[in-house]
Amino acid sequence: MRRILLLSTLLAAPVLAQSGQGNVSITIYNNDLALVQDTRQLDVPVRRSKQEFPDVSGMIRPETVTLTGDGIGIVEQNFDYDLLSPQALMQKAVGEMITLVRTNPATGQEMRERATVLAVNGGVVLRIGERIEVLRDDGLPVRVIFDKVPENLRARPTLSVTMESARSGTRPVTLSYLTPGIGWKADYVTMFDERAGKIDVQGWITLSNNTGTTYANADTLLVAGQVRQDQGYDPRRSYRPPPPPPSSIRNPGTETAGRERLGDFYLYPLAERTTIANQQTKQVSFLDVVGAPGRKAYEYRNGWLDAAEEARSADTVLKFSTSREQGLGDALPAGIVRVYMRDARGNAQFIGESAIGHTPMGSELGLKTGEAFDVKVKPVVEKRERIDYEEWKTTERFRIKRSDGAAMTGESDSLRTTTFWRTSMRYTLTNARPESVTVDLTQAGLDNYWGDTRIISESLKSERRSADQAVWRVTVPANGTTVVTAVFDTRY
């Protein structure tokens, strides 16, 4: 009876495998995470039944699955990942009967016989009638035919739910779960017109699906923001370091963008349903701004005691704002900004890219697009010497009460030797461009060890941006050179 049933299902199997998904809504977060909601029409019989859900994400986190439907109670959920393979099939057949079809190598004639599988350890040991044999020990062709697929062996990891229903009939059932393997970021195309001081920016949402499953005709919503995830070990997810802090934001903004929001997150719904295919990278436009102000600046940051044998290029930095009045007028989700300029023939050429973090509206941005060929800085440690000097220091004050009741107070001084290191730096800034440029020259690392660092003298007034950094705004004439010198006293 079972044999006939199997055959009938075999013949009824559609020639085209149709996706088992229903009405799919998918919410995609930045950090490799998506919430899939899949409403399927399910024919549920009355009382207890086991339902399988094919075509869920291949990377589904089964512990996050919830199933809701009218009049349905869940008995248990199973995620079966014992996969159907020749080896598994043979191992589950131990003690069972199989059919052998032997082919005569000379005549091609087939001979069938039934056998019992005794063991599958290294090789397959069979009992055929009263004989014991090892399968294909003589190397002759033998086909093995199994009667059935054992329970729990599946072609793909499969979610199955045992449910109880008060009534029978078809009804919508919503399956929702979290899955890694699908995420999104933003990609920005920026056309920079240096002469006009303008930028045109197009923003694209780039989503990529690596889950092994195609989501057909999905209602898609993208959420800008990192949701915190449980850091439990998941062998199916490779380690990915957290994204670096957004250093490109020079001054965080305080304006609210006119986008849909949910709590701290900005939401980017796709205008129409889309099919997110497996192994697909998909891009949808979300921002198009023309003629926002943008300008170029040069920056160079020198580490403590860094010196160069050859001059090093200053960074080229593109500065613009995301404010409503003076800039792009939108919040920018994290991604990569690619900057293009037109060459002498008017063709767009790539001049560099820079990553940004989630950027609120109204922020001032400074993106390093590259290093300037013609603007260079050569830092040199001119002199570094130890300076010892002695100083008198009050080290303690004391009060003593004597046994006769009289009190005595006093101070104790000591001579102490202090050692300083005096470092003379010289920075040579050169400019081979036909116009003068201004370079923000930063000496960093002034906060090293106890931080007792002082600038004794300098050829140009610096701005102490922090305990760690002093900044000189240096103007370098066209095709010229400017030298900045400074002397630092440090503890070490």
Place this chain on the structure above:
Amino acid sequence: MRRALLPLLMLLPSGAAGQVVTTSSGPDAVSVTIYRDPNRDGSQKMQLSWLNGYALISETRRVDIPAGDGDIRFEGVAGGILPESAIVTGLPDGVIEKNQDAYLLSPASLLDRSIGRRVHLRRTSRATGEVREHEAVIRSGAAGAVILQTEQGLEALRCTGIPETIVYDKIPEGLSAKPTLSVRTRSVAAATATITLSYLATGFDWQANYVGNLSPSGDRLDLFAWVTLASGDETSFVDASAQTVAGRPNREDGGRRIMPQASPLSLQCWPAGKTSDIPLVQTHDGAGPPPPAPPPMASPMMAEEIVVTGMSRSAMKVTQEGLGDLKLYRVPEPVTVASNSQKQVAMIDREKVKVESVYRAEIHGGAEERLVQIRMILRTRNRTSEGLGLPLPTGGVAIFVEGRARPILLGEGAIEDKAVGEDVEIELGDASGVLAHVVKTEERKQGSSFLLTASNDQDRPVRFEADFGKDIVAAGKALGRRNGRPLWAVTIPANGRVALRYRTDPTRDR
């Protein structure tokens, strides 16, 4: 009930209804701008089989835009395309979405996508040659573990010793031969448009290659330079406008990128141990089939084809222009950037550049008595008065000297990006005839004393420079300074020697 729904569902194609697919087979005009590998300096040569630079490719294509919803597929794009960088301009009604499908047609993906479908199982008898086909449904195929259901029951594929294979009726949807970029459009009426498709692609690189001929007197250099560009991509760009960009554009780690998957199929069977197998070493349980062989290299071997365009001493030279803070070099005529090839076009051709040969020793503290290695350096300044005065992009330098009616290779060095006005030094290798000898003459806590002797075995005077550590004080002589360190610059007479006494000063930082 669910099965009854299926035919109804099949009437509605997944995705947009009535979507027309048009294919653009190749570009009409193409521009290739090549950027250097940012992590390769001038002394490292380009590895043609491992090019880590990139290119901006701009293609002009004529496409037919269907009325209503359409899907335009772009074929013939570079294999190393970064899909997130693609820009499509010129479509009259814009783009709904851009897609790149990296799910490739391969034996493994064909099987994987056919799970649950009906296929044919073809068996050939070794004895009679008779071919028999059976209907079968693939029940499992993950990682080559193929289980087929036939009318007789369940069988594994090719565990039997019988020649057998799966024959498919059609290719499952969504599998393509190459990663294919496509755009979804929506247009009121059918139209033909000229569009521009530009994208970044990996697998390219370029550098400058300088060849210098030094005059016998050693103070004049005829300098010639090539732009050497290479493509490791599988796509050739015919009659392309070619550019290279010098300088360092910033690059970011693009994060996880979907790589094209085209895995071979290696079938799994049940344990096939025999009574004649004597297990010498127990490797793993089950002694199954050996692990699948590693996938073959995706790209074919690099053809070592080198195309030299332009005759000796530059019938065609690249032109240079500024591009923001970068330098752009343009090949003036259309050229073909062929797949897996290297191309060279002349860039610089300057005669009689003023140079100076210097022998330099770097001297820091050290042993009691030793010889210090001396390097030959060719030094000039990138100015018009020296015969240069133009941007010099990073690249290798080969210096030849005229001698005995044939050029002799003096040495190979490298220069990094040099702007106009900068000092240029080319290190050519170790000297053998000019030697520096250091002897420690006295050791004290307040500083040790040394004697440096530099000798010259040539019959003409040479310039010698001793580059000292910061803690050096010379005895008797005032030293010059360079890069914050004491420098002794002196001329050693022909077949002569010079000497300097110096000591270390422990109060100065090295």
